[in-house]
Amino acid sequence: MYYRLIINIFLIAWLVIFQLSFIRALPGWFMYLDIIIVLLVYIISLAKLRTIWWWVIGTGVLLDFLAFTPFGLHLLSISVMAAVVYYLKNSYFTNRSLYSFLALTISATLSYRLLLGLLNIITALAVSAPMDAFISQFFWLVQGRIIVMNMIFSVLFFYLIIIFTKRYRPVFID
Amino acid sequence: MTGLRKKYIVYTAVLIGLLVFLQTIGALRPAERYLSRGLNPLLTTIYSWGTNINTTYDEQTSKADLWQQINDLQAETNQLISKNAELKVVEEENAILREYFNYFDNSGYEHILSRVISRGDITNVTGRTESILIDKGLADGLSAGLAVVNEQGVVVGKVAVAKEASSLVRLVNNRKCKLAASVLSYEATNGITEGELGLTIKMNFIPQEVEINKNDIVITSGLEEAIPRGLVIGKVSEVKKENNELWQSAQLTPLMDTNNLLIVSVIKP
Numbered sequence: 001m002y003y004r005l006i007i008n009i010f011l012i013a014w015l016v017i018f019q020l021s022f023i024r025a026l027p028g029w030f031m032y033l034d035i036i037i038v039l040l041v042y043i044i045s046l047a048k049l050r051t052i053w054w055w056v057i058g059t060g061v062l063l064d065f066l067a068f069t070p071f072g073l074h075l076l077s078i079s080v081m082a083a084v085v086y087y088l089k090n091s092y093f094t095n096r097s098l099y100s101f102l103a104l105t106i107s108a109t110l111s112y113r114l115l116l117g118l119l120n121i122i123t124a125l126a127v128s129a130p131m132d133a134f135i136s137q138f139f140w141l142v143q144g145r146i147i148v149m150n151m152i153f154s155v156l157f158f159y160l161i162i163i164f165t166k167r168y169r170p171v172f173i174d
Numbered sequence: 175m176t177g178l179r180k181k182y183i184v185y186t187a188v189l190i191g192l193l194v195f196l197q198t199i200g201a202l203r204p205a206e207r208y209l210s211r212g213l214n215p216l217l218t219t220i221y222s223w224g225t226n227i228n229t230t231y232d233e234q235t236s237k238a239d240l241w242q243q244i245n246d247l248q249a250e251t252n253q254l255i256s257k258n259a260e261l262k263v264v265e266e267e268n269a270i271l272r273e274y275f276n277y278f279d280n281s282g283y284e285h286i287l288s289r290v291i292s293r294g295d296i297t298n299v300t301g302r303t304e305s306i307l308i309d310k311g312l313a314d315g316l317s318a319g320l321a322v323v324n325e326q327g328v329v330v331g332k333v334a335v336a337k338e339a340s341s342l343v344r345l346v347n348n349r350k351c352k353l354a355a356s357v358l359s360y361e362a363t364n365g366i367t368e369g370e371l372g373l374t375i376k377m378n379f380i381p382q383e384v385e386i387n388k389n390d391i392v393i394t395s396g397l398e399e400a401i402p403r404g405l406v407i408g409k410v411s412e413v414k415k416e417n418n419e420l421w422q423s424a425q426l427t428p429l430m431d432t433n434n435l436l437i438v439s440v441i442k443p
Binding site: 013017018020021022023024025026027028031049053056057061062064065066067068069071072075076079083086 | 179182183185186189190193194197198202205206209210213216217218220221223224225227228231232291292293294295307334335337340342433
């Protein structure tokens with residue numbers, strides 16, 4: 001029990017550190033990859049509710065501690081994203097095909113990034129700060145690039161899982 | 175199953191509310207400090223891996239421009255050689271004057287060396303870094319508004335937000351980083367610099383009557399309480415002067431690469 005908890009905490013910390021330090025420092029479009037969101041989509045799709053909850057809370061809290069947005073914004077955005085993905089997975093994308101994972105990745109990225117942007121705007125209004133202090137002029141272009149990179153990584157991750165587990169199929173069958 | 179889901183939703187909402195409340199009253203500060211202090215060395219190391227990849231990538235992609243740069247640099251070197259000779263004389267004078275006025279005792283800056291642990295949030299599409307996170311914060315005496323310089327003393331940016339054990343620095347190419355600036359050769363010239371598209375720096379609000387030339391050096395003006403006068407910001411690359419405008423503006427070239435910063439110094443007033 002405690003052994004698994006420690007392993008999970010270690011993995012969450014490593015994932016957040018890897019995203020914030022390594023991915024952000026990469027050149028070109030690689031910096032737009034949001035590996036946390038993609039891996040959370042797979043965890044939400046494959047793990048038990050209890051594990052999902054710990055991963056969502058863990059990544060959210062750690063991001064809030066390390067990021068420079070008002071505390072709670074990442075935690076709230078990731079929680080809502082997880083709820084959206086969980087609902088879509090159980091209601092619409094029920095088979096574990098590549099297309100389902102891609103659709104879930106897009107939904108997750110959009111719900112997380114848009115909610116984070118919206119909460120930033122609300123924060124800006126709450127503290128009467130100029131909007132451009134919180135929202136970039138390239139907001140939509142950046143979101144587009146993040147979605148593209150997340151989809152590419154999602155495809156790679158899916159095929160990695162296929163190679164190692166042979167549990168999933170890349171197309172719809174039913 | 176539905177009951178279980180509801181239970182988790184309630185747990186999450188309560189936890190978020192509780193954490194935000196605890197953070198607001200400052201109860202989470204020690205946890206935040208220890209967590210940041212513990213993770214900062216790891217963040218620094220991993221950030222340097224990414225930066226190394228970035229540097230290698232930049233070197234490969236910029237080979238085509240190297241020949242042009244070599245020619246430009248050759249011309250610039252010749253100019254600098256003659257300038258250097260003039261400066262040698264000034265340097266000797268300066269050394270004597272410093273002894274007289276005990277310059278360093280009176281106005282020597284206090285530096286805090288800091289390591290870069292991450293880039294800030296992705297806000298541009300140019301691929302250039304516009305903000306960085308450093309491993310020093312409120313606990314080290316940092317606060318918003320302090321100037322951050324590189325190893326050559328060139329301003330790289332300004333502390334925007336300081337947390338317990340880390341700070342967000344907006345770099346000079348960031349639109350939100352505004353610095354009170356002067357042109358080196360003209361004592362009274364003041365303007366405000368801000369980043370443009372993550373690539374260059376723009377200096378606005380320069381009075382029309384001032385004559386500014388290409389390659390003039392722009393420094394901090396000292397009008398900001400926390401930033402001393404004389405820190406180099408950039409070099410004028412283009413001057414925009416319209417007769418019907420109240421002010422003129424200038425385009426500056428940053429004198430450092432924002433993508434390869436690993437160690438910076440924060441100047442305390």
